[in-house]
Amino acid sequence: MKVHEYQAKEIFARYDIPVPKGRVAATAQEARQATQELGGRAIVKAQVHAGGRGQAGGISVVDSPEEAEQVAGQLLGNNLVTRQTGARGVPVGWVLVEELADIQRELYLAMTIDRVSRGPVMLASASGGMDIEEVAASRPQDIYSEPVDMAMGFLSFQARRLAAKLELDPSLYRSAGQVMDAIYRMFMDLDCSLVEINPLVVTNQGQLVALDAKLTLDDASMFRHQDLQDLRDPTQEDEFEVRAAELDIAYVNLDGDVGCLVNGAGLAMATLDVATAAGATPANFL
DSSP states (O other): OOOOOHHHHHHHHHHHOOOOOOOESSSHHHHHHHHTTTTTTTEEOOOOOOOTTTTTOOOOSSSOOOOHHHHHHHTTTTTETTTOTTOOEEEOOOOOEEOOOOOOEEEEEEEEEETTTEEEEEEEEEEESSHHHHHHOGGGGEEEEEEBBTTTTTTTTHHHHHHHHTTTOGGGGHHHHHHHHHHHHHHHHTEEEEEEEEEEEETTTTTTTSSSEEEEEEEOOOOOOOOGGGGOOOSOHHHHHHHHHTOOOOOOEOOBBBBOSSHHHHHHHHHHHHHHHOOBBBBBOO
C-alpha cells in the first residue's frame, strides 16, 4: 500500500526525521492561506502516487499567495499525467504547500528489500533529486548499499561508512546516522517494502531535511496496522484491482489484451511468460 507524500512526512516527523514546514490543502483557497502563513513564497506539490511530478507540472514554486491559489486551482480536481501513470493519469485531490529550502546538496537515501541477500538494504547516493532508476542504469557505481543483518540491525558503523561515501562533512555524520537509523526503525516497525527520501538535502544552514518522502507498506501486514488502513487512497489505485482486493483476490491489471485466469500464483507467472514469449500481451495477473 502506497501513501501520499504528506502522509509519509507526518510519519517521518514521528520518527524525528526533519521535514519542511507545510500544510496539505484540498482547495485553492486553502493553498492560498497556507502560502500566506509561510510568508508568501512556497512550493506547491500535487499529491499523487506517481513519480515524475515535476516534469509533468505537478510541482511549482510560487512567489505569492495569489499564484499559489492559481496553481492549486489548475491541479485540484484534474488528472496529472506522468511517465508512471499512463495516458489517463491519476486524480489530484490534495496539494502540499511547503516552505522553500536553501539547498546546498541533494542526496538519496532509501531502505528496501534486497532479493539477493534476502533482507533489508540501505541505499544511498550523492545523486539525489534524480530518478534513481536512471542513475542505477547509467551510473550504478554512484549508488552505495549496506545490507542489514537481521540479527544485528542497522549499525552505526554502517551509517558512518555511507556518510563517508557520500562525502558529507564530518559534522553531519551524527545527524545522517540518526536519519538512517530512523529509516530502519520505520521500515521494521511498519512492515514497509520501501522507505525513500529523494532528495534528502543539506541546507545552507548545515541541516539535513527530507524534501520528499515515499512509503510503501506491505499489504500482507495490514492486519497488524489497522491505524494505517485509513491512509489508503483508492482513487490512486486501479479500479479493477480495488474491486478484486475487496473480494480478497490477487489481481494485477496489465496493458495487454489476453485475459489470464490461472490456478496458483506460480503458474500464473509462468503463463504470463509463455504468453509473452508467444507474442501475446497479457491483460492481467489473476
